[in-house]
Amino acid sequence: GAVVSQHPSRVICKSGTSVKIECRSLDFQATTMFWYRQFPKQSLMLMATSNEGSKATYEQGVEKDKFLINHASLTLSTLTVTSAHPEDSSFYICSAGALGGLEKLFFGSGTQLSVL
Amino acid sequence: AQKITQTQPGMFVQEKEAVTLDCTYDTSDPSYGLFWYKQPSSGEMIFLIYQGSYDQQNATEGRYSLNFQKARKSANLVISASQLGDSAMYFCAMRETGANNLFFGTGTRLTVIP
Numbered sequence: 001g002a003v004v005s006q007h008p009s010r011v012i013c014k015s016g017t018s019v020k021i022e023c024r025s026l027d028f029q030a031t032t033m034f035w036y037r038q039f040p041k042q043s044l045m046l047m048a049t050s051n052e053g054s055k056a057t058y059e060q061g062v063e064k065d066k067f068l069i070n071h072a073s074l075t076l077s078t079l080t081v082t083s084a085h086p087e088d089s090s091f092y093i094c095s096a097g098a099l100g101g102l103e104k105l106f107f108g109s110g111t112q113l114s115v116l
Numbered sequence: 117a118q119k120i121t122q123t124q125p126g127m128f129v130q131e132k133e134a135v136t137l138d139c140t141y142d143t144s145d146p147s148y149g150l151f152w153y154k155q156p157s158s159g160e161m162i163f164l165i166y167q168g169s170y171d172q173q174n175a176t177e178g179r180y181s182l183n184f185q186k187a188r189k190s191a192n193l194v195i196s197a198s199q200l201g202d203s204a205m206y207f208c209a210m211r212e213t214g215a216n217n218l219f220f221g222t223g224t225r226l227t228v229i230p
């Protein structure tokens with residue numbers, strides 16, 4: 001089946017630094033990718049929707065200047081957490097879909113971000 | 117209103133027994149898809165099963181089956197012959213027509229007891 005690769009799986013950084021997370025679709029072209037955030041023992045909350053070649057659409061309450069999303073190709077989307085702070089510590093997970101409709105989305109393995 | 121409701125924060129099941137995880141949903145869209153994902157402690161989201169709103173039969177995938185009751189807006193997951201490796205968080209999710217993203221429930225933590 002389709003595979004989505006997410007890297008890194010875990011990152012620890014100092015407060016004030018920026019962290020980039022990559023999400024790649026390995027065997028299909030992902031016109032749309034989604035970025036989710038998950039706090040411990042909670043559900044996945046959609047942060048933003050990224051479409052190849054256009055600006056990402058952010059959910060209400062998500063700071064677009066803090067969470068920069070780039071979807072420059074059909075196989076790669078990146079999420080950059082800028083000037084990270086301890087409250088940004090969370091599990092970030094991406095998913096990718098090929099087309100609109102009701103096909104299932106494929107998820108990356110997630111990134112655990114810890115900001116010291 | 118919550119689009120997906122999972123009322124069981126935690127469930128226990130004896131190994132080799134069957135277990136049902138509840139999920140109800142709320143949508144006015146006549147066309148939608150319902151999904152179940154498994155999230156082990158490692159964090160990845162593993163797709164288990166999909167049910168389309170127009171599907172006439174309940175979906176089945178190996179030991180997983182989806183008890184789809186459209187009038188009640190419920191999409192319960194049934195796991196038969198539970199195994200120790202089934203211990204994980206289970207999320208129900210819905211995708212509406214025209215909305216590419218998934219709405220997730222709060223999850224149910226399943227523990228399989230040897």
